[in-house]
Amino acid sequence: MIIIQQGDLVLTDRILTGDLLIDGDKIVAIDEHVPVPEGAKVIDAKGCYVFPGFIDPHTHFQMTNALASTADDFDSGTKAAILGGTTSIINFASPEEGSLCKGLEVHKERAAGHCSCDYKFHMELVEMNDIVASEIPKVVEAGVSSFKVYLAYGFRLTDREIYDAIEAIKPTGALVGAHCETGDLIDALVASKRKRGELDISNHPLTRPAMIESESIKRFSTIGASLEYPVHIVHVSSKEGVEEILRERSLGHTVTCETCPQYLVLDESRYSLPNYEGAKYVMSPPLRTKVDQMTLKEALVNGTFQTIGSDHCSFNFEDQKLKSRHDFTRIPGGIPGAEERGIVAYDVLVNQCNMSAVDFMKLVSENPAKLYGMYPKKGTLAVGSDGDITIVDKSVEHVLSKESAHTKADYIPYEGLSVTGKVRDVILRGHHVVQDGSLIESYLGECIP
Ligand SMILES: [Zn+2]
Known part of the structure; x- marks a missing residue:
């Protein structure tokens, strides 16, 4: 289980500052405060937008x-x-x-x-x-x-x-x-x-x-x-x-x-x-x-x-x-x-x-x-939807560069572009795959039916 705490959850019609709980591969709770289940991994998302993947x-x-x-x-x-x-x-x-x-x-x-x-x-x-x-x-x-x-x-x-x-x-x-x-x-x-x-x-x-x-x-x-x-x-x-x-x-x-x-x-x-x-x-x-x-x-x-x-x-x-x-x-x-x-x-x-x-x-x-026929499995923060989450830290300013990019191509077209906001954590169907901007688990991708 993963609980994301106190992020700005980007729902379909509003922003809710609160918690989101994922059990297995699905979102199971969204509320201002969700009790932390025993053994759940806690991700602090204060100051971040929490988007559906x-x-x-x-x-x-x-x-x-x-x-x-x-x-x-x-x-x-x-x-x-x-x-x-x-x-x-x-x-x-x-x-x-x-x-x-x-x-x-x-x-x-x-x-x-x-x-x-x-x-x-x-x-x-x-x-x-x-x-x-x-x-x-x-x-x-x-x-x-x-x-x-x-x-x-x-x-x-x-x-x-x-x-x-x-x-x-x-x-x-x-x-x-x-x-x-x-x-x-x-x-x-x-x-x-x-x-x-x-x-x-x-x-x-x-x-x-x-x-x-x-x-x-x-x-x-x-x-x-x-x-x-x-x-x-x-x-x-x-x-x-x-x-x-x-x-x-x-x-x-x-x-x-x-x-x-x-x-x-x-x-x-x-x-x-x-x-x-x-x-x-x-x-x-x-x-x-x-x-x-x-x-x-x-x-x-x-x-x-x-x-x-x-x-x-x-x-x-x-x-x-x-x-x-x-x-x-x-x-x-x-x-x-x-x-x-x-x-x-x-x-x-x-x-x-x-x-x-x-x-x-x-x-x-x-x-x-x-x-493309994936909704509401994908594309929304809702109970029952896939636990696909993208956490964006709003305050981080950074410059895009090939050096920090992961394409195998030898350049990126956005070299030198300064942006504010950084993808910090990513969860794929309940798996915490990107942590603090680093890929910690690979190859969990599945073909979407
Ligand atoms: Zn094309």
């Missing part, structure tokens, strides 16, 4: 794409995640040999026994045919509660295929998320850059302007609306993107959305850093302007967004990204960020934007649990 709905651990394999596998990725207060991740699984079922099996096997936080999978749809359609209900039966389609990259679906995918998913009730950037237009802009020999890193954002994101959001939302089915937009990065989502909602279309901390604190000036350092920040969608950052923050505060994901997709700077410094199209895209996601978002939203801890909690825990 954070949920990262967007990680790419142990992924190989056409250009490279990620630095982080499930082992290092989930260690970084849990040290950042994330007790559950939803990782992307891709089909194997055209089969969703096989893809899910392979990803489950890769993760089993190697994870230090709980995990679940989104299934990517990279082609659409009768076999895929017939397997959609089977993977839902096997625990998948969300699918992802891409409107960019070589494996993007056509509008017709997305329509067919949503039609096949609709009877299962699963969520359909999309990477919204217009692939054909990006290809054209890249080809034009190539023809002119403009391949240095600073060209990356120019081939993926914000209007490409908003056009794609509109198209994806329209396809969903034509089937009267909700859609979800991942990693929204721009003012145009936010405005498009609001416009879709004003038409009565159900659109939920996610953004990422990198779009709140980093901007496009990174692509012009000396010594090819811009390669560290090559990701899609790219970093935007200060105006976009401001719009995203306002949209988070006013409730436009439902979730914040890390989009952790880690490649090494030295031996992976830098190799292609003279051709931005060959630089593997993505950044590590699973460890920093919670605290960077906390610092921006709670400290700088005066968001309530309750509203912040919804973005990083409750809403993803609800969207």
Whole structure:
């Protein structure tokens, strides 16, 4: 048994300064004062927020794409995640040999026994045919509660295929998320850059302007609306993107959305850093302007967004990204960020934007649990819910740095960023796994049914 005493418990509708008792893997009592049972481990949480464990709905651990394999596998990725207060991740699984079922099996096997936080999978749809359609209900039966389609990259679906995918998913009730950037237009802009020999890193954002994101959001939302089915937009990065989502909602279309901390604190000036350092920040969608950052923050505060994901997709700077410094199209895209996601978002939203801890909690825990079918097992401090707890010491000021980070990548994008608030202790289903910022027990992560 573990009792957390006198913390500011972030409940679904208020903050309660009090105690929380976990017995076995479940929360069994929450009150101003809970008597200490004999033999219970006592954790003093005075001056700390006690959150339901954070949920990262967007990680790419142990992924190989056409250009490279990620630095982080499930082992290092989930260690970084849990040290950042994330007790559950939803990782992307891709089909194997055209089969969703096989893809899910392979990803489950890769993760089993190697994870230090709980995990679940989104299934990517990279082609659409009768076999895929017939397997959609089977993977839902096997625990998948969300699918992802891409409107960019070589494996993007056509509008017709997305329509067919949503039609096949609709009877299962699963969520359909999309990477919204217009692939054909990006290809054209890249080809034009190539023809002119403009391949240095600073060209990356120019081939993926914000209007490409908003056009794609509109198209994806329209396809969903034509089937009267909700859609979800991942990693929204721009003012145009936010405005498009609001416009879709004003038409009565159900659109939920996610953004990422990198779009709140980093901007496009990174692509012009000396010594090819811009390669560290090559990701899609790219970093935007200060105006976009401001719009995203306002949209988070006013409730436009439902979730914040890390989009952790880690490649090494030295031996992976830098190799292609003279051709931005060959630089593997993505950044590590699973460890920093919670605290960077906390610092921006709670400290700088005066968001309530309750509203912040919804973005990083409750809403993803609800969207992805894990609520109320996950995502809430409530009697009967999993004992997944993240304790944040509000007063500790610290500087983020690769030196103290746990990603296997050789850099972090938030190097030098000063934040106030530190993940001190983490409990995973009743196991005290992070103590005073150190991982004391590994590999207790389980697949979330
Ligand atoms: Zn992603």
